[in-house]
Amino acid sequence: MVWIKFVAGALFGMGMFLFPAGDGDGFSTPVGLLTEWLEKLITANVPWFLYLLVALSAMGALVSRFYMPDFIARRKWAAGLFYVSWPYLLTRLAALAVVICVGGEIGPEWIRGEDVGGSMVGLSQTLVALAFSLSFVLPFLTDTGIMEFTGVLLKPVIRPLFHVPGRASVDLIASWLASSNTAVLITAGQYNGGYYSRREAATIMTNFSLVSIPFCMVVAGTLHVEKLFPLLYLTVTAVGLLLAVIAVRIPPLSTVAEDYHGEPQLREEVPQGNSLLNWAVAAALERAEKFRLSAAVGTGLEMAVGILLDLIPIVIAWGTIGTLLVNETLVFQWIAYPMGLYMWVLGIPDAFVLAPATLVGFIDMFIPALITSPEASEQVRFFISALSLVQIIYLTEVGSIIVKSNVGLDMKRLFVIFLERTLVAIPLLWLVTKFFVG
Numbered sequence: 001m002v003w004i005k006f007v008a009g010a011l012f013g014m015g016m017f018l019f020p021a022g023d024g025d026g027f028s029t030p031v032g033l034l035t036e037w038l039e040k041l042i043t044a045n046v047p048w049f050l051y052l053l054v055a056l057s058a059m060g061a062l063v064s065r066f067y068m069p070d071f072i073a074r075r076k077w078a079a080g081l082f083y084v085s086w087p088y089l090l091t092r093l094a095a096l097a098v099v100i101c102v103g104g105e106i107g108p109e110w111i112r113g114e115d116v117g118g119s120m121v122g123l124s125q126t127l128v129a130l131a132f133s134l135s136f137v138l139p140f141l142t143d144t145g146i147m148e149f150t151g152v153l154l155k156p157v158i159r160p161l162f163h164v165p166g167r168a169s170v171d172l173i174a175s176w177l178a179s180s181n182t183a184v185l186i187t188a189g190q191y192n193g194g195y196y197s198r199r200e201a202a203t204i205m206t207n208f209s210l211v212s213i214p215f216c217m218v219v220a221g222t223l224h225v226e227k228l229f230p231l232l233y234l235t236v237t238a239v240g241l242l243l244a245v246i247a248v249r250i251p252p253l254s255t256v257a258e259d260y261h262g263e264p265q266l267r268e269e270v271p272q273g274n275s276l277l278n279w280a281v282a283a284a285l286e287r288a289e290k291f292r293l294s295a296a297v298g299t300g301l302e303m304a305v306g307i308l309l310d311l312i313p314i315v316i317a318w319g320t321i322g323t324l325l326v327n328e329t330l331v332f333q334w335i336a337y338p339m340g341l342y343m344w345v346l347g348i349p350d351a352f353v354l355a356p357a358t359l360v361g362f363i364d365m366f367i368p369a370l371i372t373s374p375e376a377s378e379q380v381r382f383f384i385s386a387l388s389l390v391q392i393i394y395l396t397e398v399g400s401i402i403v404k405s406n407v408g409l410d411m412k413r414l415f416v417i418f419l420e421r422t423l424v425a426i427p428l429l430w431l432v433t434k435f436f437v438g
Contacts, residue, residue: 031137041254049128058313060309077306092317100123142190147170165249185303188205205401207244225385234391236390239428245427365391
């Protein structure tokens with residue numbers, strides 16, 4: 001029976017997250033196609049569903065600040081979901097204001113416009129679908145033994161390079177083929193389950209959560225460098241892995257505490273007298289033996305509700321505020337001036353014009369592509385494409401999830417890591433661009 005659990009669960013989990021699938025319009029995975037189908041279904045039949053969720057999240061948090069109902073107080077996860085700090089309460093109220101403006105088509109255009117609040121609401125519709133498709137399929141990838149099996153086999157390579165367990169390779173592959181927020185949610189679940197330390201989870205989230213192949217194609221298409229896609233993706237992968245090797249060895253990641261959430265559960269050390277393969281199988285079967293479908297459904301439900309009521313308001317509020325700063329102010333022109341000097345010293349053309357594009361990616365991964373002129377040279381367009389993809393830490397996508405996951409990275413530390421990745425990546429990417437593009 002335990003072999004059936006391991007093999008069937010592993011095949012289903014890997015198939016849903018890692019198996020390439022297409023619908024005639026491009027590359028995806030089964031869970032990606034399921035997410036797209038759910039998004040279309042919800043948008044077509046219950047377009048008000050997102051607005052209801054944001055209203056419930058904001059009003060529930062507001063009421064809980066002054067009176068906590070017993071049926072919520074008795075459930076620790078529900079109490080944590082609604083009783084939030086004042087900054088997060090204000091975040092939820094701001095998100096409610098944005099969806100009222102967008103949904104009711106009222107208020108100033110600079111809030112509800114398609115490239116500001118409207119864009120964040122659209123992204124959140126995708127997150128609603130992702131919450132349902134991901135939460136109930138994810139346990140088959142993480143809880144049936146495949147991560148234990150892979151972790152033991154790959155530990156001799158992964159641990160020395162990146163200072164993380166071998167099972168982190170599953171997170172990396174999931175992000176390559178599915179999405180970066182999928183990988184971060186997998187990592188958060190593994191941290192809460194005791195399989196990663198706080199520092200290991202922080203390392204994986206900020207270095208292994210590369211954007212998916214489909215999104216790389218979208219960025220390449222937006223900046224009209226599709227014909228260079230093989231070089232672009234090879235460059236992003238190589239530079240991304242090199243950045244991970246560097247980042248884990250310097251602050252702030254190297255200073256994150258090594259403690260666990262609960263009792264450590266990881267068993268990748270091979271006992272004396274056991275072969276690597278035999279121990280990998282034994283670890284996988286032991287994990288599969290503990291898998292229960294009812295528990296997986298309960299865990300999936302908690303994850304889905306957490307995404308719907310906690311994460312989505314953050315994405316809408318923070319994303320809208322950040323986009324407003326880019327579109328309506330000169331803030332990024334001012335703060336990007338040192339980046340302009342840095343690139344000018346490196347000999348990058350139009351350094352001061354490109355400087356804001358090197359920093360706005362902290363808000364959203366797609367903004368650098370949107371603000372780069374299509375009239376720019378092919379070298380510049382390739383360079384911005386690659387840089388926006390290796391920066392990884394995007395506030396509207398993975399940044400908000402990382403902050404809420406309590407792995408020791410607040411907004412300040414995330415921005416420092418973002419800057420470190422950007423500063424190291426710029427000369428490496430320009431070197432590739434200069435010799436292989438144009």
